[in-house]
Amino acid sequence: MSRPTEENRDATGRPDTNELDAAAVRRTLAGELAAFDELVNRYQKRAVSVAYRLVGNTHDAMEIAQDAFLRAFRSLRTLKEPGRFGPWLVRIVSNLSLNHRRSRRLWAHAGGLPEDDMLEGGASVRTAEGETSAAAGEWSLDEAASSEMATKVRQAIDELPEKQRLALILFAIEGWPQRDVAEVLECSLETVKWNVFQARKTLKTKLAEYL
Amino acid sequence: MTDRFDSELERLLAGRLDGDLTPAESERLRELLATDEAASHEAESLARLDRLVRAEARRQPRVDWSAFRADVMTGVKREADRRLVVARVYRLVSWTAPLAAAAAIAVAFLLPESAPRPVPTPNAHPAAGRVIEVAYHRPAAPSGDVGRTVRVEFSRSAEMDRAALARDNAVHNAATLAVASSSRPIEASQLLLGAWPL
Numbered sequence: 001m002s003r004p005t006e007e008n009r010d011a012t013g014r015p016d017t018n019e020l021d022a023a024a025v026r027r028t029l030a031g032e033l034a035a036f037d038e039l040v041n042r043y044q045k046r047a048v049s050v051a052y053r054l055v056g057n058t059h060d061a062m063e064i065a066q067d068a069f070l071r072a073f074r075s076l077r078t079l080k081e082p083g084r085f086g087p088w089l090v091r092i093v094s095n096l097s098l099n100h101r102r103s104r105r106l107w108a109h110a111g112g113l114p115e116d117d118m119l120e121g122g123a124s125v126r127t128a129e130g131e132t133s134a135a136a137g138e139w140s141l142d143e144a145a146s147s148e149m150a151t152k153v154r155q156a157i158d159e160l161p162e163k164q165r166l167a168l169i170l171f172a173i174e175g176w177p178q179r180d181v182a183e184v185l186e187c188s189l190e191t192v193k194w195n196v197f198q199a200r201k202t203l204k205t206k207l208a209e210y211l
Numbered sequence: 212m213t214d215r216f217d218s219e220l221e222r223l224l225a226g227r228l229d230g231d232l233t234p235a236e237s238e239r240l241r242e243l244l245a246t247d248e249a250a251s252h253e254a255e256s257l258a259r260l261d262r263l264v265r266a267e268a269r270r271q272p273r274v275d276w277s278a279f280r281a282d283v284m285t286g287v288k289r290e291a292d293r294r295l296v297v298a299r300v301y302r303l304v305s306w307t308a309p310l311a312a313a314a315a316i317a318v319a320f321l322l323p324e325s326a327p328r329p330v331p332t333p334n335a336h337p338a339a340g341r342v343i344e345v346a347y348h349r350p351a352a353p354s355g356d357v358g359r360t361v362r363v364e365f366s367r368s369a370e371m372d373r374a375a376l377a378r379d380n381a382v383h384n385a386a387t388l389a390v391a392s393s394s395r396p397i398e399a400s401q402l403l404l405g406a407w408p409l
Contacts, residue, residue: 197225
């Protein structure tokens with residue numbers, strides 16, 4: 001259960017990622033679009049993945065990530081630390097994702113889509129990517145139990161307060177350094193730790209039967 | 212912010228899960244867990260939960276990354292092109308606007324010198340431009356000239372020739388006086404104003 005320490009965890013890439021990002025940002029600002037393409041290539045998986053964890057389906061996650069890249073390109077001049085492009089982009093992604101969730105939830109409450117359908121792999125929609133289709137009847141009992149548990153975990157995470165959910169997703173699932181999570185959440189390192197721990201405590205209560 | 216945790220045990224458990232305990236803190240946690248069965252149980256539950264949560268990382272969206280990247284860059288290029296057009300228009304305006312302003316100022320100064328002056332009709336004398344013959348009668352004239360006809364041409368623009376207007380008015384007054392003092396009527400159409408000595 002040993003986990004990498006804050007110092008040697010590097011979820012944002014190689015040690016010189018900041019310098020690479022800063023150079024790419026400067027070249028983009030000078031009009032070199034290929035430099036922005038480098039940034040897209042470096043951060044596209046992370047952006048889509050974070051949006052996916054927050055909104056629960058691939059289609060919306062891709063749209064949100066694409067929108068986030070465009071917004072980042074438009075406001076690149078406002079980025080104070082070009083080397084911190086990654087956390088800045090993820091902050092845009094998470095804000096867009098949270099707005100998307102809120103508007104979708106309002107719509108669901110107004111009589112639209114049932115909220116359960118908001119999550120792929122949720123109770124009503126079993127289309128989780130990377131997993132065997134339940135409809136195909138190919139699961140073993142263990143896999144079915146595991147899948148059910150994963151669904152419960154997802155639902156429990158989805159019900160966490162926004163800040164706790166975001167902190168848990170970025171730190172515990174996406175493996176971001178706490179410093180970057182703090183930058184995305186615009187709070188201190190200690191607040192990140194506290195939010196992650198509170199999220200764990202809440203999940204422990206909700207998922208007691210599986211622990 | 213460390214005091215946001217409810218207890219030392221909580222803070223140490225969080226630190227262990229996050230992987231940022233110092234050796235001294237690890238030792239302290241070991242001591243606590245060894246002496247407190249409930250704490251030990253709590254630690255095990257949290258560790259299992261942590262594994263469950265981290266397992267979520269295996270669930271990844273299936274995306275054609277090349278296509279996604281191409282889509283993003285298509286939007287970015289469109290945005291860059293739009294900016295380029297805006298920048299060109301701005302540059303064009305920033306170059307031409309001062310020139311246009313300078314040209315407008317030059318025209319404003321030069322045009323009145325060469326253009327014909329408009330006739331200011333509203334202020335013109337009512338009889339401007341007319342030639343009227345006037346007969347008058349002056350019984351009291353010292354020279355014995357008791358009446359004659361004079362021909363007067365009013366200036367075309369009273370505004371342009373204030374001196375003429377003043378003269379015309381003076382003549383008008385004089386003629387009116389002459390008519391008023393006349394022993395016989397003078398046709399109004401004949402009345403006017405000439406430059407004659409009173």
